[in-house]
Amino acid sequence: GKMARSTRAVSFYDSKEEAQLQRSVMVENRLREAIANNRLRMNYQPKFDLASGQVSGLEALVRWHDAELGEISPAEFIPIAENTDIIRDLTDWVLAAVCHQYSEWRQQGVAEGVTVAVNLSADDLLRPNFLQWLRALLDHTGMPASALILEITEGSLIDNVELAAEHIREAKALGLSVHIDDFGTGYSSLSQLHRLPLDALKVDRSFVHEIGTRSTGEMVTTAIISLAKSLRLSVVAEGIETEDQLAELRKLGCDSVQGFLLSRPLEAGLVASLLGQRL
Numbered sequence: 001g002k003m004a005r006s007t008r009a010v011s012f013y014d015s016k017e018e019a020q021l022q023r024s025v026m027v028e029n030r031l032r033e034a035i036a037n038n039r040l041r042m043n044y045q046p047k048f049d050l051a052s053g054q055v056s057g058l059e060a061l062v063r064w065h066d067a068e069l070g071e072i073s074p075a076e077f078i079p080i081a082e083n084t085d086i087i088r089d090l091t092d093w094v095l096a097a098v099c100h101q102y103s104e105w106r107q108q109g110v111a112e113g114v115t116v117a118v119n120l121s122a123d124d125l126l127r128p129n130f131l132q133w134l135r136a137l138l139d140h141t142g143m144p145a146s147a148l149i150l151e152i153t154e155g156s157l158i159d160n161v162e163l164a165a166e167h168i169r170e171a172k173a174l175g176l177s178v179h180i181d182d183f184g185t186g187y188s189s190l191s192q193l194h195r196l197p198l199d200a201l202k203v204d205r206s207f208v209h210e211i212g213t214r215s216t217g218e219m220v221t222t223a224i225i226s227l228a229k230s231l232r233l234s235v236v237a238e239g240i241e242t243e244d245q246l247a248e249l250r251k252l253g254c255d256s257v258q259g260f261l262l263s264r265p266l267e268a269g270l271v272a273s274l275l276g277q278r279l
């Protein structure tokens with residue numbers, strides 16, 4: 001009867017929730033271990049400058065293959081890391097890996113003029129001493145600050161705009177660049193934007209995906225590009241998958257582009273041979 005059905009529904013719901021919780025506890029524990037044992041790796045996705053057609057930079061994306069769980073997406077484990085203290089160790093690991101990789105590329109003679117963008121989580125930039133630590137890491141590895149871009153999401157700015165602004169200014173003073181990632185998906189106040197010494201806005205791929213569909217996403221893309229221009233910021237578009245999207249972004253005056261159409265994220269070894277390649 002009615003009773004039995006609702007009881008079943010409740011217990012089904014409970015066991016699904018329980019499975020999710022178990023999975024996230026397992027991911028949390030194994031991720032902690034993976035970082036401690038140096039078992040993460042980095043991939044690098046090229047960004048292309050539309051004017052020159054050349055690779056203008058790379059975005060560093062963390063990868064994790066667990067012996068038992070298999071390949072786990074950052075879309076799953078980054079939020080778990082962010083809900084715990086793990087994110088600090090993860091960010092520090094990523095930055096150290098990137099700086100060491102850059103100095104290797106430099107020794108191979110392929111790093112000239114190349115920038116590497118690292119994704120920061122909302123709290124990273126607000127950590128006291130984070131930028132001093134980063135400065136020391138750059139000195140130690142010989143990576144010039146001008147080659148490193150910090151990608152932060154709008155979410156990092158909303159809780160404490162004043163403090164975020166202060167840390168962004170500090171990062172800029174060190175010679176780093178700062179880009180706002182997934183722009184358009186957050187809630188950053190447009191009126192605050194001009195007060196931040198930013199270098200670029202990155203149009204979220206959900207908008208790029210809608211180019212050519214006469215939908216709101218296409219209008220948002222157009223609006224973000226013109227906003228960036230009026231603020232004198234560069235604009236990067238992510239998630240380009242079709243020639244039509246590429247052509248439209250070129251027409252709109254986008255500065256650089258990134259996406260599966262141009263290149264997937266690559267292992268460090270493959271990047272070395274790609275640097276200098278033309279679009």
Ligand code: C2E
Pocket residue numbers: 045060061062073074075078091094119120121181182205238239240241258259260261265
């Ligand atoms: P994101 O920073 O916006 O990075 C772009 C994501 O879109 C990457 O997914 C990339 O592989 C994917 N992508 C690139 N081009 C295309 C395309 O043409 N089509 C589609 N469908 N996807 C494309 P990934 O590597 O799975 O990373 C997901 C998110 O996880 C990143 O989004 C970023 O927010 C976060 N993340 C990745 N690596 C790190 C890291 O080292 N630290 C932190 N804090 N977050 C990271």
Ligand code: MG
Pocket residue numbers: 059119151181
């Ligand atoms: Mg990013």
Ligand code: MG
Pocket residue numbers: 181182202204238
């Ligand atoms: Mg992005």
Ligand code: MG
Pocket residue numbers: 182204205
């Ligand atoms: Mg994104």
